[in-house]
Amino acid sequence: MSKETDDNHSQLFYWFGNCWDNLFQRSKTSPSENIHSNLIDKNQKNSRFVSQAGKQIVTRDSNFDGLLHDPLEENITSILHTNENTIPWEDYKELMRITSPFHITVEALTHVMAAMEKHCQMGLDPSTKTDSDLKMLPTYVTNLPTKNEYGEILALDIGGTNFRTLLVKLNPNTESEVISEAHIVPDSKKILGNDLFEFIVDVLKQFMIRNKLDLNQEYVLGFTFSFASYHEPTCRVGVILGTGTNACYFEDINKIHTINDRSVLSPEATEMIINTEWGALGEKGCLDMLITDFDREIDKMSNNPGVHIFEKLISGMYMGRLAAEVLAALINQGIILKIQRDHKQSYRYYAPFHALYMLQTSHISEIELDTGRTFANTRNVLKKLGLDYATNADCAIISYTCRLISRLEITINS
Known part of the structure; x- marks a missing residue:
């Protein structure tokens, strides 16, 4: 040489x-x-x-x-x-190009914060409410629990994936007791409102029978938020990060100008919980700087195009689909899931695109547990999708992409 x-x-x-x-x-x-x-x-x-x-x-x-x-x-x-020695330089460059939109900047986060604050304020004022993406619904809840509550209360928690029935036994002298059961709502019950509510009533009735409650007695029934990740009595903000997303917080009652009837409020009330419905942020374009071509494709294919933009950026329902869109682009560029066919470095695609669209948000969580050596979790997820062959370079790039998307959504949330 x-x-x-x-x-x-x-x-x-x-x-x-x-x-x-x-x-x-x-x-x-x-x-x-x-x-x-x-x-x-x-x-x-x-x-x-x-x-x-x-x-x-x-x-x-x-x-x-x-x-x-x-x-x-x-x-x-x-x-x-x-795994740097297993990834060709050209593939690395293309990976950086395709995934570059998912590197969030402080400027972008500052923009999101400002947009959220602006739309919150507009939603609290009748004169600007129609210009706001956020509903900012007054709940008329003006007090936190006092710990003097007593009795048995039934509660329903209907989330994007599960439906829960709860029996809450309150006693100021002892620790509260919560009995909870989770149920899956059949797809056949999600089409018509009457079918859904009949299903809920039937489940609640069986729940009461199992817990030996008197079916002829009237109980207080409330709808509850999803379970908190931890309990903090001084908490003033609640956020749901699940299949969907939402937030509520205590607002100064004098700043809420959308309360129709103030006579129903206690004279001592100084604050009220506001249900922001913040998943709708971005419907009028204030988040366009964050929207990628992948996000646009997800929105177009969703059952509610053009709405709930913020929710589609950060919630569990869409994270798996976003990762699938990006990985499909990587396959299309010949970066991952390819098998060398001959000495001329000609490749054929191993992975059918449709297999990737079975990728769920739970799979991303599983992939993130890998340490980067054997990629046991990544390989297990790929096997579930019917993709039995993957090189270490494939697994490294897939893991990197999933982690990057997860980090983006976590950062925007925070």
Whole structure:
């Protein structure tokens, strides 16, 4: 091998290595730094992610002006780092290009916060309510529990996936007792309102019989929010992050100008819980800067196109579909789930696209448990989808993509 060939090989090696070093912020000094900066751009040698065109997306020393730096980020990129030798450089570049929209910036988060606050305020004022994406519904609940409540109360919790019946036994002198049962609502009962409510009534009746409640006695019945992740008596905000999403909070009663009849309020009331219905944020375009082509496809294929934009960005119902859309794009570009057919590096696609659309949000949670060595969980998920063959590079890229999407939704939520 000639010296010139040797030098070219070394140069390419250092270039490739330094690109990966920049991705993972390795503190390393070598000639590769100068080589990389010359090949890409001297002004971009601190680049963290570099697109196919060499465009700087974020810099290491951005001081929160670029990509949000958080503890999850190192965990996300570590999957690629562990398997960097198995991923071809061209595939890596294309992966960075396709997934670049999912690197959230502080500017974008600031925009979301400002939009949310603006639409909340507009929703509380009758003169601007129609311009707000948020319903900001007054609940007329003006007090928190006092812990002096007593009696047996029935409750229903109808979520996007499960339906729960609860019996809550309150006693100021003892710990409250909650008896709960979960039920799946058959699809056949979701079409007509009458069928759904008949199903609920029948389930509630059987629940009362099993718990030896008097069917002739009147009980207080309430609809309840999904279970809290933890209990905090001083909590003033409630958020549901499940199949769907919503939030409520205590608002100064003097700022709520949409209360139709204030005579029903206690004279001592100073605050009221507001049901924001925040999943609708973005319906008038205020979140367009966050919307990717993948999100547009999901919205178009949903049963309610053009509405609940924020919910489609962050809720459990859509996370699996979003990951499937991105992975389908990676397959289409020949980056993952391909089998080498001959020595000319010609590939055929192994994975049928339709298999990916069985990917669920629960699968993403399972994939995120992988450490990046054997990818047992990722392989198990792929097997469930009927995809029995995957290289370590496939698994690394799939895991990275799922983690990136999960991190995006967590960050927007927070």
